[in-house]
Amino acid sequence: MNPQIRSKQIEQIVVTAEQMRNIEERIFSAGIPVAALMEKVAGKITQRIKNLFLEKSITPEHKIGILVGPGHNGGDGLVVARELYFMGYNIVIYSPFLKRKELTQTHYKYVQSLGINLSSNIKELEQCDVLIDGLFGFGLEREITGEIAEDINIINHWNKFVISIDLSSGIHTDTGEILGTAIRANITLCLGLWKPAFLQDTGLDYIGRAELIDFDIPLMDINAIIGESPILNRITQNTAINSLPLPRPANHHKYKNGHLLIIAGSKQYTGAAILAGLGARASGVGMVSIAVPNSIKPLLSLQLPEALIIGCPETENGAILELPENLDLSRYQTIVCGPGLTLEAQAIMERIFTANCAIILDADALNILAQLNPVFTLSSRKFPTIITPHLGEFKRLFPELIALEKNQIKLAKQAAELTGAIIVLKGARTCVATANQVWINPDSTPALGRGGSGDVLTGLLGGLLPPVILAKKPIELIVNTAVWWHSQAGILAARERTELGVDAYTLTQYLILALTQSLKTIN
Numbered sequence: 001m002n003p004q005i006r007s008k009q010i011e012q013i014v015v016t017a018e019q020m021r022n023i024e025e026r027i028f029s030a031g032i033p034v035a036a037l038m039e040k041v042a043g044k045i046t047q048r049i050k051n052l053f054l055e056k057s058i059t060p061e062h063k064i065g066i067l068v069g070p071g072h073n074g075g076d077g078l079v080v081a082r083e084l085y086f087m088g089y090n091i092v093i094y095s096p097f098l099k100r101k102e103l104t105q106t107h108y109k110y111v112q113s114l115g116i117n118l119s120s121n122i123k124e125l126e127q128c129d130v131l132i133d134g135l136f137g138f139g140l141e142r143e144i145t146g147e148i149a150e151d152i153n154i155i156n157h158w159n160k161f162v163i164s165i166d167l168s169s170g171i172h173t174d175t176g177e178i179l180g181t182a183i184r185a186n187i188t189l190c191l192g193l194w195k196p197a198f199l200q201d202t203g204l205d206y207i208g209r210a211e212l213i214d215f216d217i218p219l220m221d222i223n224a225i226i227g228e229s230p231i232l233n234r235i236t237q238n239t240a241i242n243s244l245p246l247p248r249p250a251n252h253h254k255y256k257n258g259h260l261l262i263i264a265g266s267k268q269y270t271g272a273a274i275l276a277g278l279g280a281r282a283s284g285v286g287m288v289s290i291a292v293p294n295s296i297k298p299l300l301s302l303q304l305p306e307a308l309i310i311g312c313p314e315t316e317n318g319a320i321l322e323l324p325e326n327l328d329l330s331r332y333q334t335i336v337c338g339p340g341l342t343l344e345a346q347a348i349m350e351r352i353f354t355a356n357c358a359i360i361l362d363a364d365a366l367n368i369l370a371q372l373n374p375v376f377t378l379s380s381r382k383f384p385t386i387i388t389p390h391l392g393e394f395k396r397l398f399p400e401l402i403a404l405e406k407n408q409i410k411l412a413k414q415a416a417e418l419t420g421a422i423i424v425l426k427g428a429r430t431c432v433a434t435a436n437q438v439w440i441n442p443d444s445t446p447a448l449g450r451g452g453s454g455d456v457l458t459g460l461l462g463g464l465l466p467p468v469i470l471a472k473k474p475i476e477l478i479v480n481t482a483v484w485w486h487s488q489a490g491i492l493a494a495r496e497r498t499e500l501g502v503d504a505y506t507l508t509q510y511l512i513l514a515l516t517q518s519l520k521t522i523n
């Protein structure tokens with residue numbers, strides 16, 4: 001198979017530890033010897049580490065410490081140690097275990113026979129310039145305790161450059177939770193297929209930069225275990241770009257490109273409406289109407305000359321009191337509601353909940369919804385509903401779920417099952433859940449953790465939906481596209497302006513730039 005096509009397919013896949021074990025079993029029973037696979041995988045890891053050393057100017061004079069566990073993660077570590085030793089690197093192995101799996105023990109005996117330095121004192125690794133972590137991979141199931149936990153804490157305290165094999169040791173493969181303690185890696189080389197730990201906020205600080213090392217597991221074996229439509233998926237550049245309404249049909253006029261209504265803003269939070277409008281601008285939607293309190297209408301017109309600004313009667317404090325009576329909601333394919341509304345806008349929500357089109361609820365619309373029996377309200381909707389809570393808002397909406405579950409992927413999926421809505425649970429690794437599937441955005445930047453960045457996402461998503469709805473296509477994938485695109489804009493802006501330079505307005509200016517760059521790399 002063409003390696004580029006394979007890589008696009010592999011990138012989208014996520015497997016749990018159990019699924020990985022089952023896939024492994026299939027290929028072993030198909031005939032590849034366990035030792036041969038370990039040799040192949042560790043060879044690929046060594047090659048990658050060698051390149052990383054070149055990038056970081058680490059030469060054979062530098063000292064490399066290798067942490068070796070009792071299982072096959074340790075086996076990988078030993079093969080890497082042996083190969084780096086033959087390349088001339090100064091290696092010291094630390095493996096404080098009395099028992100090892102058979103293959104790991106065999107490799108241990110061999111490195112011993114080669115005279116590679118085997119240390120029994122963690123302190124001796126303090127002189128190392130780089131540490132390679134082969135303590136535990138997806139076989140870790142219980143808390144790390146005792147001497148090995150102390151060792152890990154000492155290593156973390158040194159703040160050395162650490163490369164973890166498969167998973168940073170101590171992280172639970174499926175939940176990303178820290179089991180007692182965990183190695184704080186700079187880079188983690190995930191082996192074969194992505195695991196859920198890489199896609200959740202919990203372990204990210206320990207995983208560092210994540211890279212996948214593909215070792216040619218046949219797709220038929222992967223598919224035999226994960227099935228035709230796997231529950232858990234990674235959003236990739238490929239899936240995101242393919243869902244965009246590009247190229248546009250030559251004969252499309254503005255209304256064929258869809259009409260979005262944004263209901264947002266108040267005297268207090270005018271910017272939220274502007275940012276949502278600017279997010280929608282980048283989506284290329286045919287028409288944007290923005291309903292705001294009367295008093296801020298001139299400001300919106302100035303910032304968004306292309307939009308139709310609808311002034312609404314307002315409360316004493318400048319929140320929307322009601323929508324104009326003659327506002328015909330059936331004209332829009334999508335309504336975005338929430339950014340900067342304040343809780344005073346509660347009276348408009350009944351009309352929104354019963355609107356005969358797709359609605360996206362964000363920010364204050366979610367805070368209002370939290371007071372109105374969210375599960376009942378959302379599940380009563382006859383048209384698509386998307387909600388975009390961060391964890392704080394999610395807690396207010398679904399306290400009963402939060403009481404029983406911590407895992408963000410499960411939480412989002414359960415909320416989708418309960419309500420029938422598409423749940424966009426925002427975080428460092430935003431996930432998009434329907435009742436049947438979860439998609440996770442694997443790349444983002446902490447630069448996006450700023451006021452207003454969510455308003456941009458909601459506007460962008462709002463603008464992307466109408467053409468998809470008009471084309472009568474399913475909407476789930478375009479939600480993924482919005483989440484991915486928003487992050488890519490943040491990543492590009494952070495690269496050019498540092499992580500401090502990505503205010504929400506600047507972010508809106510990077511949306512089209514990020515898309516242009518992606519389109520160039522994908523072709």
Ligand SMILES: NC(=O)C1=CN([C@@H]2O[C@H](COP(=O)(O)OP(=O)(O)OC[C@H]3O[C@@H](n4cnc5c(N)ncnc54)[C@H](O)[C@@H]3O)[C@@H](O)[C@H]2O)[C@@H](O)CC1
Nearest residue numbers: 024038070071072073136137138139140141142143144166
């Ligand atoms: N998936 C695959 O197809 C491949 C996997 N390989 C490697 O194999 C690894 C998985 O190997 P294993 O299944 O042997 O598992 P691990 O090497 O991740 O760890 C399991 C070992 O650690 C012990 N252990 C578990 N939790 C512990 C704790 N809290 N404290 C102390 N000891 C603990 C277990 O008793 C067992 O001996 C992968 O992470 C990867 O590095 C590669 O060698 C080759 C290909």
Ligand SMILES: [K+]
Nearest residue numbers: 133136165167
């Ligand atoms: K590891």
